[in-house]
Amino acid sequence: MFWSRNCVAVAACMAVCVVAQNTSLPGGPTFNDFLRFSCSELNIQRIDPLVTPGLTPSPHLHQFVGGNALSAKMDPSVDIAEQATCTTCTFSEDFSNYWTAVLFFRHRNGSYHRVPLMANLGLEKQRGGMTVYYTAPYDKKTKVTAFKPGFRMLIGDPSYRAPSPNTKEFRSIAFRCFTEPWGPAPANSEIGGEWDTRNFPNKPCPYGLRVNNFFPTCWDGVNVDSPDHKSHVAYPSKGTFETDGECPDTHPVRLPQVLYETIWNTSAFNDQSMWPVDGSQPFVFSMDDSTGYGWHGDYLFGWKGDSLQRAMDQYCGVNCPVLKTQSVEKANECAKAPIVNEKINGWLDALPGGESKAHR
Numbered sequence: 001m002f003w004s005r006n007c008v009a010v011a012a013c014m015a016v017c018v019v020a021q022n023t024s025l026p027g028g029p030t031f032n033d034f035l036r037f038s039c040s041e042l043n044i045q046r047i048d049p050l051v052t053p054g055l056t057p058s059p060h061l062h063q064f065v066g067g068n069a070l071s072a073k074m075d076p077s078v079d080i081a082e083q084a085t086c087t088t089c090t091f092s093e094d095f096s097n098y099w100t101a102v103l104f105f106r107h108r109n110g111s112y113h114r115v116p117l118m119a120n121l122g123l124e125k126q127r128g129g130m131t132v133y134y135t136a137p138y139d140k141k142t143k144v145t146a147f148k149p150g151f152r153m154l155i156g157d158p159s160y161r162a163p164s165p166n167t168k169e170f171r172s173i174a175f176r177c178f179t180e181p182w183g184p185a186p187a188n189s190e191i192g193g194e195w196d197t198r199n200f201p202n203k204p205c206p207y208g209l210r211v212n213n214f215f216p217t218c219w220d221g222v223n224v225d226s227p228d229h230k231s232h233v234a235y236p237s238k239g240t241f242e243t244d245g246e247c248p249d250t251h252p253v254r255l256p257q258v259l260y261e262t263i264w265n266t267s268a269f270n271d272q273s274m275w276p277v278d279g280s281q282p283f284v285f286s287m288d289d290s291t292g293y294g295w296h297g298d299y300l301f302g303w304k305g306d307s308l309q310r311a312m313d314q315y316c317g318v319n320c321p322v323l324k325t326q327s328v329e330k331a332n333e334c335a336k337a338p339i340v341n342e343k344i345n346g347w348l349d350a351l352p353g354g355e356s357k358a359h360r
């Protein structure tokens, strides 16, 4: 039952429908509506190529997936698809880099432990990392323009400790606390059920904790970057991507919808005798954010040639004959030694780059 095709489709729908926007798609999306694939861990280290290029170490820890052209300073004039020699993603023409913050558990005694990443449903063999989606318009008629070499963007802000003032951005990031494996199935497709939040849930998540990031889908058509790494892109001005909403005049070019799903196996930290004595929740992101509002994701386009455009023109689903693929075992072999080496595993006195709080 759990593994039946229907359930897989429902899980994919939950991934997409439940999140930010209120979709009203007849029947809801299935795995055939988007490229959905695993990108295993490339490395976990303190670099931040978009926000603090060249700074080693950067202020907080990130987990990276994708092509091995990753460096601390990603020059926008370089086509990383031409530089990389392997990728941790199963679509083997995708040398993009994708990264997010890292989750830690803070013990009531003040020590921190990194929370292991968990593979997604149907992608069980991936090694850490995340699930990446690219969606072409659900009407299967509207065209999107694939990103250009050097294109990059950022969603969220590591400094936020309260809801983003940009409500469209705010509604594009959602947490799910799994109280059953991948479920329970929502009664409807809207966020707001007891299992979905915009910040850290305040209860144990025995089957894991997921955060989704839906990137903006409208582009100014000119700039591959902007000073804040956000202003060259925008969310639809009317409706949503899911309802084929229009892009604003300032950002008229429709992009594929990029979605990250990052899932942590929190099960080693269910025991509430390790949780703070004041009853607060114990999880903290690597930028010392225990609210969850500072969650952010970074994207650096790196598909080879016109491969992503071809896939989007075909409204490709998980089986996409116009793309080359590699086995997950092959993808798992790609890795890159970190530039910044420091202890990130086991019990730590402080977050990497942070100060010990054990005795405050």
Ligand SMILES: *[C@@H]1O[C@H](CO)[C@@H](O)[C@H](O)[C@H]1NC(C)=O
Residues within 6 Å of the ligand: 022, 023, 024, 190
């Ligand atoms: C969500 O969409 C459905 C179908 O269009 C509509 O009936 C419902 O009122 C919407 N809910 C919200 C909160 O917008």
Ligand SMILES: *[C@@H]1O[C@H](CO)[C@@H](O)[C@H](O)[C@H]1NC(C)=O
Residues within 6 Å of the ligand: 107, 109, 110, 111, 347, 358
């Ligand atoms: C906190 O507890 C963990 C797990 O028992 C232990 O390994 C660690 O050393 C403790 N830290 C302190 C500061 O006592």
Ligand SMILES: *[C@@H]1O[C@H](CO)[C@@H](O)[C@H](O)[C@H]1NC(C)=O
Residues within 6 Å of the ligand: 118, 119, 265, 267, 268
């Ligand atoms: C989650 O972690 C536990 C150990 O805490 C392990 O037994 C279990 O297999 C892990 N589950 C997955 C899906 O990785």
